[in-house]
Amino acid sequence: MSLVEIKNLKVHYPIRSGFWNRITDSVKAVDGISFNIEAGETYGLVGESGSGKSTTGKSVVGLEKITSGSIMYQGKDITKKNNRKELDYNHDVQMIFQDSLSSLNPRKRIEDIIAEPLRNFEHLSKDEEKLRVLQLLDIVGLDPDALYKYPHQFSGGQRQRIGVARAVATNPKLIIADEPVSALDLSVQAQVLNFMKKIQREFGISYLFISHDLGVVRHMCNNIAIMNRGRLVEIGTRDDIYNHPVHIYTKRLLAAIPETNVNDRKEHRANRLAVEEIYRQQQDKYYDKDGKAFPLVPISPTHSVALPKEVAEQIIKQEGEVKA
Amino acid sequence: METTSDFLNIKDVNTAFKINGKYYDAISHINLTVHHDEILAIVGESGCGKSTLATTIMGLHDPSETKISGEIDFEGTDLLKLDEAGYNKFRGAKIGMIFQDPLSALNPLKRIEDQISEVMTYHTKLTAEQKHNRVLELLKEVGIVDPKRTAHQFPHQLSGGMRQRVIIAIAIACKPDLIIADEPTTALDVTIQAQILDVLRKIQAENHAGIILITHDLGVVAETADRVAVMYAGQIVEEGSVEQIFNTPKHPYTRSLLRSMPQRDNQNDDLYVIQGNVPSLQKMPQIGDRFAPRIPWVKPEEHEKNPTMHEIEPGHEVRCTCYKSFSFPDQVGSVKA
The missing domain is CATH 3.40.50.300 (P-loop containing nucleotide triphosphate hydrolases)
Structure with missing residues (x-):
């Protein structure tokens, strides 16, 4: 059994208009997505802004009211309040936010920030609590004198590590990381990513890693889902997605990642423009008549793509011919 | 005009x-x-x-x-x-x-x-x-x-x-x-x-x-x-054509940056982390190589006292002489600039 099973999750926001301010339409931020997160793995959720990836993350933590579907955690649907309590869900699932400054209370000292989840869930004495906070600071590589400082006294990377320390304080089983490194510099990004991998090895934490940066996702994730306009267009292992992409949207995203290999930059650019051209011309082949992605169809045990079966097979065959 | x-x-x-x-x-x-x-x-x-x-x-x-x-x-x-x-x-x-x-x-x-x-x-x-x-x-x-x-x-x-x-x-x-x-x-x-x-x-x-x-x-x-200038702590530390910078980077900072990027060939390893932080304005070292505190394993005598730009190829300039003998601690002796 997977740790988390998301089935047909939908989050729609109502649009009200007209004289009575009635619901006239809805924004389908997340429109029927399903995927599973295994224990101890990092699951990557990739998409451009507005694709609904953050909404999905928030729904899993429980910050977003879902319209329909289910999120099963250890076999129970946690969209129901009673089940959440029974499972200690809020204790087991934590979140790391993108903007470390606005997610830390500016008026609280680091000690109180990191101890807050402990005070909520674990009843420790003052000394025990302090010891635990010091341990956490040590895990994220901050000095003990950080205890009495305020968030603004730290650099961006240090703040992000404080956010991580707070998230791991309760020994969670799953952490939702919503763009945890996109606001950071390269060297600091490396620090935070290494560190996230380290605590995963030590504590067996699972991550739902939400990001738009395909380079970082390749580095972090074993399994990846590509999201577009509220639907999943392709899911698979790292190898499936990066080396054998089928859906045009995935190919387009991959082609747009800037490469540091300056010698091939002309070919890389030509390839990107070619993919872009196909995307423009053949949109109707990859999306249904409402512009929505098709339901996912498995093409290998690990790899599924949102295309009618015949189309998917045709594309794979064509690519096989090109390579041969 | x-x-x-x-x-x-x-x-x-x-x-x-x-x-x-x-x-x-x-x-x-x-x-x-x-x-x-x-x-x-x-x-x-x-x-x-x-x-x-x-x-x-x-x-x-x-x-x-x-x-x-x-x-x-x-x-x-x-x-x-x-x-x-x-x-x-x-x-x-x-x-x-x-x-x-x-x-x-x-x-x-x-x-x-x-x-x-x-x-x-x-x-x-x-x-x-x-x-x-x-x-x-x-x-x-x-x-x-x-x-x-x-x-x-x-x-x-x-x-x-x-x-x-x-x-x-x-x-x-x-x-x-x-x-x-x-x-x-x-x-x-x-x-x-x-x-x-x-x-x-x-x-x-x-x-x-x-x-x-x-x-x-x-x-x-x-x-x-077409051309690249790499800046560190208010100074240009390396300048050259885009090929020179990416194919033969010389300055330790440039090399460290390139190494800390997640790339195809390091997807299962830990990423390289540059030690320390960029110094703030008030704490900027006024003499010596400003990048030295972040590569502490390099001996002081390998840095210049007053680092200047050196032209190593036409159009490719590097600050300080420490690039000549620089290597990462985990690759000592393997790759030399």
């Missing part, structure tokens, strides 16, 4: 900010030239002085809070000697600037057309009709599909990519010789980023402009730039 190849010469420029009554150098001894028909990328982490350099060229600093010395020779005029009125003749006309955040750079209360034609009202003597036509032409040039419709819209009605295109249209409205693009794609999605970079390259080729592209994204640099 004479068109010498290098039209912007930055000579020994220092910019110091006043903090608690004392001045601290944000950038020190910057020497750079920009040629027509080239994209010069300036890379570095935040706090390295990239944006300070841009705002110094644009003359956007408050003279009562900053002290600037040196010379910025732009087509024969020293920009640093100009007064505010003199500067205004250059800004927007001969030098265009593209900002990182397109939403806050646009006026939310004005239609796109009015915002673009505003620059032309200041700097040209075009009639209203000529301006209108030029606006449509510009919008088309930056890749907006329906210029007439967009011209009538307000900024909030446009997507992030469209807004950035409008900013570019404003920057190039008077056909500037120099365009300064400060992190133009940082707020955008990768597919939009690729499109915006294409637009920049196209404009540069058509107008023979020189572009200073400021970014922290090494991928963007590798794909777009």
Whole structure:
């Protein structure tokens, strides 16, 4: 059994208009997505802004009211309040936010920030609590004198590590990381990513890693889902997605990642423009008549793509011919 | 107008900010030239002085809070000697600037057309009709599909990519010789980023402009730039063609940055972490190699006392001599520069 099973999750926001301010339409931020997160793995959720990836993350933590579907955690649907309590869900699932400054209370000292989840869930004495906070600071590589400082006294990377320390304080089983490194510099990004991998090895934490940066996702994730306009267009292992992409949207995203290999930059650019051209011309082949992605169809045990079966097979065959 | 190849010469420029009554150098001894028909990328982490350099060229600093010395020779005029009125003749006309955040750079209360034609009202003597036509032409040039419709819209009605295109249209409205693009794609999605970079390259080729592209994204640099200057702690530490920087990086900082990027060949390993932090302005070491504290395993005698730029190949310069013997601690003896 997977740790988390998301089935047909939908989050729609109502649009009200007209004289009575009635619901006239809805924004389908997340429109029927399903995927599973295994224990101890990092699951990557990739998409451009507005694709609904953050909404999905928030729904899993429980910050977003879902319209329909289910999120099963250890076999129970946690969209129901009673089940959440029974499972200690809020204790087991934590979140790391993108903007470390606005997610830390500016008026609280680091000690109180990191101890807050402990005070909520674990009843420790003052000394025990302090010891635990010091341990956490040590895990994220901050000095003990950080205890009495305020968030603004730290650099961006240090703040992000404080956010991580707070998230791991309760020994969670799953952490939702919503763009945890996109606001950071390269060297600091490396620090935070290494560190996230380290605590995963030590504590067996699972991550739902939400990001738009395909380079970082390749580095972090074993399994990846590509999201577009509220639907999943392709899911698979790292190898499936990066080396054998089928859906045009995935190919387009991959082609747009800037490469540091300056010698091939002309070919890389030509390839990107070619993919872009196909995307423009053949949109109707990859999306249904409402512009929505098709339901996912498995093409290998690990790899599924949102295309009618015949189309998917045709594309794979064509690519096989090109390579041969 | 004479068109010498290098039209912007930055000579020994220092910019110091006043903090608690004392001045601290944000950038020190910057020497750079920009040629027509080239994209010069300036890379570095935040706090390295990239944006300070841009705002110094644009003359956007408050003279009562900053002290600037040196010379910025732009087509024969020293920009640093100009007064505010003199500067205004250059800004927007001969030098265009593209900002990182397109939403806050646009006026939310004005239609796109009015915002673009505003620059032309200041700097040209075009009639209203000529301006209108030029606006449509510009919008088309930056890749907006329906210029007439967009011209009538307000900024909030446009997507992030469209807004950035409008900013570019404003920057190039008077056909500037120099365009300064400060992190133009940082707020955008990768597919939009690729499109915006294409637009920049196209404009540069058509107008023979020189572009200073400021970014922290090494991928963007590798794909777009012709020449690269790497900045660390207010100094340029390495400068060269894009091939020289990416194929044979020399300075420890450049090599460290490239190594800390997640790439295809290190996807299962830990990433390289540069020790320590970029020093703050008040704590900037004044003598010796500023990068030395972050590579503590390098012996002090391998650094220069007063690091200067050394030309190692035509066009490729490196600061300090420590690059000669530098290797990462986990690769000692394996790779040498």
